[in-house]
Amino acid sequence: MTFVYRGDFLMLQLATVLVPVISLLVWRAAVAAGADLPVDQSYLDSYFLAVSVVSMATASWTAPFLSTSIRNGELSRSLLRPASPHLDGYANNLGEKVVKLALLVPIIVVVVLVLPETPRVVGDPRHWALAVVAVVVAAVIAHCFEIACASLAFWFSDVNGFLVALELIKGVLSGAVVPLVLMPPALATALSWQPFRFFVSFPIEVATGQVAGGVAFGFAQQLGWLLVVGGLSVLLWRTGLRRYAASGA
């Protein structure tokens, strides 16, 4: 269904690269203005190049649709079929990622070739392989997180305001807007433990070979969050479904 609305699809494609590009331009301007950063220009180029791929590959936009379907009763359609009610969300997210990656990767390759210095993410193949695993786990956590947030609609009906606020917080704490290494050092420990780090920043840290606390410990933390968020989403969904009122029919 991704191809049904061509204009909408193109805008979505553009939006995927827009945020990292704007962030990169802002940080470049800061460096040009003489900002004293703990990382160099090349790191920023590499980082935001990776953000454009990783944030797209791990992002899930299920919560607004799922919560709306709970509120207006559209969820009934999925509940009446002999398949997971989340099948639609899985299929849409996977389909979207395949299509977007197919279009985004050639753009990234061109950018890498055009940039004066070879970005740091183009490096050790072992890092790349581990980064792919981190991206897949991050995508699963992100999707479970979206289902958990959407499930709140069983109790609060309209959660869209909450979701918008969460999106802003997620943008900052995941490292999609600001690399976490540029955050105040006093917050370093807290930032390294919070779940949103494992949505975007952690896979990039793995790709660049710069994981705070080591790769193995980082993966242990990510798997820990997978269990917590996954368990929470199952609990909230199952408990919430008992309250479903199937409104509107």
Next chain:
Amino acid sequence: MSTKGVPTGGSDGGGVIVAQQLIKDYRRSRQRPGLLGALRGLVSRDVEEHRALDRLDLRVEPGEFVGLLGRNGAGKTTTIKLCCGLLRPSAGEVRVLGHQPWRREFAFLRRIAVVLGNKAMLWWDVSPMDSYLVHRAMYDLDHDDFARRVAGLAELLDVTTVLDVPVRQLSLGQRMKCELLAALLHRPEVLFLDEPTIGLDVVSTAAVREFLAEVNRRDRTTIVLTSHDMDDVEQLCDRVLLVDDGRLGYDGTVADLVARTSPDKELRLTFRHPPQLPAVWPRGTRMVGREGTSVELRAERDAVPALLGAAAGWGELVDLDVGDADLDQVMRDVLAGR
């Protein structure tokens, strides 16, 4: 209600749908009107429990075509939602095909189908055929059987030419027919229909009714229908269940419901010349209208033979029409508590 207390029908064992002492409570909030009310709502909210079903007992046997009737908010749609697993009972029990519907086991969902008149089951942005292909995968249907089934049902419903048109571009009638086609692809044993003819024109309504009657007769599909269109109910249903205030108020045939609620017969007598009507009407008879050479009477069933005998003496009788009150009138009487 005049029909309360009528024993509910059905025998033990073998029921496709069996509900016992079924209760469903909803929580709903009351909102104060206006800006001030909205601001007060931020601080305190009035939430109340609303009992939609109150110890409802019902039973549907295999192959029956049953109509669920009742006023708005009586509990008809809630009953359907409980039977197909969308809602979980607050108390009591409902079993459909031996399953507890709220568990929504795939083995159960494969055996039922639901058509909600005001909720699309087909995907809006793609053609019906694309939705059917997803349906085929979901229900694991044999490819050849699927193709034959789609072609056969599409021909019966006269939608062959629109199967590749996006659903959003179909007329209401075409969409409803395509919804019915989707619902029947996997040969469900029980079909729940909630207002399937709502908003349809006369031609589409007739086509849908004919199709449903055929499905019930040919495949022995058990069908439970809610409709505000009494013609739907009268033409299709073997039995009606009247739900009132969340309880079963009547369980029986349409004819029995009419007979119980409006026991009088309606007669229209047409004479060749203006008739000489009696000053005193026979016992149990009253005139409800007179126009030219025709007289409309309402008479108790037992009084009809004597009335017809007497009518021969009022003039030369050229036409006679005897019937029951129609279901629309009956429902108006029932719902008004008469």
